[in-house]
Amino acid sequence: MELRAGLEKVAQDVAHFLREVRDDSLDVVIKKHGTDYTKKVDELAEARVFEGLEREGFHFDVVSEESGRTVRGSDYVVVVDPLDGSTNYLSGIPWCSVSLALFHKGGRLLDSFAGAVAEIYRDVVYSYDEEGSYVNGVRTSRKRPQEVVIGYFNSSQWEQAKRILDDFPGAKVRSLGSASLDMINVCLGSSRAYFDLRGRLRNVDVAASLGFCLRLGLRPTSFDGSPLEVDVDDVRQIQSIVLRG
Template sequence: MEKILRDIGKEAIDFLNELKGKEGIDKIIGRHGDDTTRVVDKKSEDYIFELLRNTGYKFLFVSEESGTINENNYDYIAVIDPLDGSTNFINGIPWSSVSIALYKNNEKNFIRSYAGVVANIFSKEIYTYYNGKSYINGNIVENVRPKSNIVLAYFGKKEIDKAYQILKKLEGFKIRTLGSSSLDMILICTGKAYFYFDIRDKIRNVDVAASTGFCSSLKIYPFNSRNEIITSSLESVDVIGEIMLTYDEELKKRLFL
């Protein structure tokens, strides 16, 4: 399954790279909540559905653009973000991805996906996980040695006070806001960034299902501002709300003193 998803990730980002710069791909064709669906989002989603169906398995699709699509007697639940960081993609900012998380058909626990892939469209790095192990470009991830002071922070005007209360518990950090939650989380779990938080109450299961699976395979679990591991429905697109992630257990203790 790891190889199947790695190949699907590669094909999906190759498809999207062929669409770069083409006229009309940024046209808005739908809205869902505060977000929009553009032509490129829908094209990517349709292509990913096709790639998954071609595996011979049946799926319950839970996807950002189309919501829930149920195939009878499905083998897996597929939670999909066909283009995470679409604004970056449209504007040529090299930080966007495709993400797919697969769950066994009877699974109810959001952090226990069976396998998945996050594929960086620009760098073409492929992050997969399967059977409790995480991989980068097919190579198993071992001995991650974190060395970073980068904080990936997302908050709006109404969350400034809350963000301040979080940030004052950190020392010597540098803030970045990159624009792809799935790739941001992988930076944490591979030791390239220190702490990620989004307190805007906007993050959905489709945004972070695959990156949660990748990180969980490395025993790094996303949590909320109540220090609870995040949960979500696997049957529909669902707002998770706040999310935080760090490899540093000491930081977690300081956050919740």
């Protein structure tokens, strides 16, 4: 409870900060890593996460989307996405979040034992511990899903995508732009499934939302059905992910 509550506070503080900050240079590109760019807003959000962790007395190693691995000699690692859905955020689209997932050192992607995902444009925080999943601190369960599938794929991957979509005839397909919230949407029953075949996702994007979903009985796989065997010692790519509700 104490760890979960502390992670909730950090995530919510960063979300509130991002909701209120005003700066004409937020979308200025600071650096490029792989196919993604770090913008000033990402850097500001990450700095706020580090401040929050210090304030809560959490001296963990950190793996963050922007800075990679920060080693502090801890037996724990917190995997951070300071701003998931940055394009939505900069466009004023209210589907973006802050996420933190806590692991024992040497853990794998599905081993997180506490975490939190805070929406930026609403006062909603999703969290989990070893006992269960919570919405605004209240234990939650999965509802009957709606006929919606959230999917991401390139034009060359249509045949793979169709194999997934054929399992959900009549479902509407959406791409909303925040992997963490997309997955939570499925886990709470607002959608039937989520998938991303593009090879662009990283462990930081989904670590916390996966922890939330696992407590609700949903386990993701790769496209071929194999387990997601990804470490969290640093930022790692995920070639494909499928989550079925």
